[in-house]
Amino acid sequence: MRAMVFERSGQPLRMADLPVPRPGKGQLLIRVRACAVCRTDLHVVDGELTQPKLPLIPGHEIVGTVAEKGDGVARFEIGDRVGIPWLGWSCGECSYCRAGQENLCGQAKFTGYTLDGGYAEYTVADQRFCFPIPDLYSDAEAAPLLCAGLIGYRSLVKAGAGKRLGIYGFGAAAHIVAQVAKYQKREIYAFTRPGDEEAKKFALGLGATWAGGSNETPPVKLDAAIIFAPAGELIPQALRTVGKGGIVVCGGIHMSDIPSFPYSLLWEERSICSVANLTRRDGEEFLALAPHVPVRTEVQTFRLEQANEALARLRSGKIQGAAVLVTTAANSEASL
Numbered sequence: 001m002r003a004m005v006f007e008r009s010g011q012p013l014r015m016a017d018l019p020v021p022r023p024g025k026g027q028l029l030i031r032v033r034a035c036a037v038c039r040t041d042l043h044v045v046d047g048e049l050t051q052p053k054l055p056l057i058p059g060h061e062i063v064g065t066v067a068e069k070g071d072g073v074a075r076f077e078i079g080d081r082v083g084i085p086w087l088g089w090s091c092g093e094c095s096y097c098r099a100g101q102e103n104l105c106g107q108a109k110f111t112g113y114t115l116d117g118g119y120a121e122y123t124v125a126d127q128r129f130c131f132p133i134p135d136l137y138s139d140a141e142a143a144p145l146l147c148a149g150l151i152g153y154r155s156l157v158k159a160g161a162g163k164r165l166g167i168y169g170f171g172a173a174a175h176i177v178a179q180v181a182k183y184q185k186r187e188i189y190a191f192t193r194p195g196d197e198e199a200k201k202f203a204l205g206l207g208a209t210w211a212g213g214s215n216e217t218p219p220v221k222l223d224a225a226i227i228f229a230p231a232g233e234l235i236p237q238a239l240r241t242v243g244k245g246g247i248v249v250c251g252g253i254h255m256s257d258i259p260s261f262p263y264s265l266l267w268e269e270r271s272i273c274s275v276a277n278l279t280r281r282d283g284e285e286f287l288a289l290a291p292h293v294p295v296r297t298e299v300q301t302f303r304l305e306q307a308n309e310a311l312a313r314l315r316s317g318k319i320q321g322a323a324v325l326v327t328t329a330a331n332s333e334a335s336l
């Protein structure tokens, strides 16, 4: 199979010809149809996440079809369309797993980080961590739901039920969260890179009540803010925009250092929290909700071999919505 392989940070991914993996006990072999490109992939290839398996096939927003079943697989059939998210495995026994917090499991394995992912024509996945994909979506449209959607949804739940919601960084996750929040009759206040008129238009087009630069102050105090951009200086800025009791949720896996700020910004029971990974329950809830909203994803598709280009465009903020790698059927069906 063809795969884009990460070997060392600072080096582009390398197109490689690899053997198709074999599904182990309880695993599915998935013919990958689409894999979205997440900011976390950038943190991996840029060396900001320091514990990847090497060499690594990145990608954790995978949509594909079941090509083969390992021993003991009863949940899916050959040909079923499934999604594979970031959480690829958890121990099921530790105190976190038993408390419904498998996202915090110390032994958890992550797709496209500590397990090979979806920048390839095939991948294997533990059936228990795969989700059926709603029929409403094409493969490419569904792919961003698997991380931008799930992590966005988890962030939205953490933000509480307040009506006025700020969103910093209007990329893949934000464009999904904004639709869910609108559906829940909330108001969206979109913060973009200062001067990024395109991003403002994009946010207003998705129904934002207000859009401005991250250095601007909206006309009203917000109940909560979610930060998807990996910039620590946004935390004190976001604290300034939320009212008493407001919460600032950090939705990303990595952020630059947070500058010091006066306690008065946190005073009056404002709080800051992070979102780490996802649970299968997040996935089930979100994928059940998405077709009802209905969440529509805006995608820019690239061929598998264009993965480096897709990453570069994401790094420079040139992707509107989500970048998705699609693997064409023609030159891959023959490889099994």
Ligand SMILES: [Zn+2]
Pocket (backbone or CB within 6 Å): 038, 039, 040, 041, 060, 086, 147, 148
């Ligand atoms: Zn992701």
Ligand SMILES: [Zn+2]
Pocket (backbone or CB within 6 Å): 090, 091, 092, 093, 094, 095, 096, 097, 102, 105, 106, 107, 108
């Ligand atoms: Zn565990």
